[in-house]
Amino acid sequence: MSLTDKAIARIRELIHSGELLPGAKLPPEQQLASxxxxxxxxxxxxxxxxxxxxxLEIRRGDxxxxxxxxxxxxxxxxxxAVELLRGDKLLELMEVRRLFEPIATGLAADRxxxxxxAGIKYHLDAMTxxxxxxxxLNEHDAAFHRAVVASAGNSTxxxxxxxxxxxxxxxxxxxxxxxxxxxxxxxxEHRAIYGALAAxxxxxxxxxxxxxxxxxxxxLREHLDQEGPQSGAGSHR
Numbered sequence: 001m002s003l004t005d006k007a008i009a010r011i012r013e014l015i016h017s018g019e020l021l022p023g024a025k026l027p028p029e030q031q032l033a034s035x036x037x038x039x040x041x042x043x044x045x046x047x048x049x050x051x052x053x054x055x056l057e058i059r060r061g062d063x064x065x066x067x068x069x070x071x072x073x074x075x076x077x078x079x080x081a082v083e084l085l086r087g088d089k090l091l092e093l094m095e096v097r098r099l100f101e102p103i104a105t106g107l108a109a110d111r112x113x114x115x116x117x118a119g120i121k122y123h124l125d126a127m128t129x130x131x132x133x134x135x136x137l138n139e140h141d142a143a144f145h146r147a148v149v150a151s152a153g154n155s156t157x158x159x160x161x162x163x164x165x166x167x168x169x170x171x172x173x174x175x176x177x178x179x180x181x182x183x184x185x186x187x188x189e190h191r192a193i194y195g196a197l198a199a200x201x202x203x204x205x206x207x208x209x210x211x212x213x214x215x216x217x218x219x220l221r222e223h224l225d226q227e228g229p230q231s232g233a234g235s236h237r
Contacts, residue, residue: 007046010036015055015066026056026064071159078163087224094217097164098210101145104161105193105209107152109202116151117198120144124194127187132178138171144190148197148209173216176223189215 001009014020026032026047033043047064050056054073058064067073082093108116123144130136142165149158177183189212196205 003042004045004049007036007038007042008049010038011046011050012055015069020066022066022069024066025062026066028063071156075156075159075163078160079165082164090224091217091221093164094213094220097161098213098217100157100161100164101149101213102206102209104149104152104154104157105197106202106206107154107157108148109197109200109205111153112151112197112200116147117194120147120151120194120197123147124187124190127190132183134171134174134178137174137178137183141174141190142170148193151197173220176219180219182219186212186215 011020020026027035029040029043029047033040036043038046047056047058051058051064054067054076055069056064057067123140126140127137127144130140145165146158146162149161152158174183177186189208192208193205193212196208
């Protein structure tokens with residue numbers, strides 16, 4: 001472990017222990033460095049790294065603060081990393097989605113409100129009207145799933161699924177589905193998810209979500225096989 005990593009770990013320990021709570025202001029640099037037995041240069045490097053990780057934020061003219069430490073903030077960079085995945089790693093990503101999304105959809109069936117349902121229905125109707133407009137399909141597909149997962153009431157799960165959904169991968173799949181004339185079937189799968197949610201049927205909601213993600217995974221697997229193992233998420237049909 002480098003000296004900078006050790007300095008980062010020392011600051012993290014203060015946060016884990018509760019000495020520095022979310023929103024708390026850090027002591028002045030010189031004092032904190034002295035308290036932790038670190039040089040000021042090491043302290044600066046550690047703070048910079050934790051700012052990049054969204055653990056700390058620097059307020060110009062005021063000082064350095066611990067952020068809210070909310071999942072949406074700390075996991076914000078996940079989506080950007082996912083967009084760089086290629087080939088077989090995309091299939092690993094779909095496996096993760098297949099594990100998480102049905103469970104999230106089942107939770108949503110237990111907890112969903114009429115307002116939540118109305119929002120999901122709005123995006124389902126928009127997908128139905130979109131026809132072969134891939135951009136519009138992709139936009140409302142993402143919003144549909146985001147609204148479903150949000151209805152589960154678990155911000156950490158919502159952030160993870162948002163991060164692994166992969167906007168580029170999703171757009172690529174929609175292009176392929178439209179070309180393969182499978183778009184209507186996929187919209188029907190979304191309609192089945194909505195129906196299960198409206199019925200507040202957890203088992204049915206999980207099953208409908210599993211079928212949908214598995215169908216997408218199978219499509220991606222077949223087309224990656226055709227294009228070769230080095231195919232990237234951003235490649236076009």
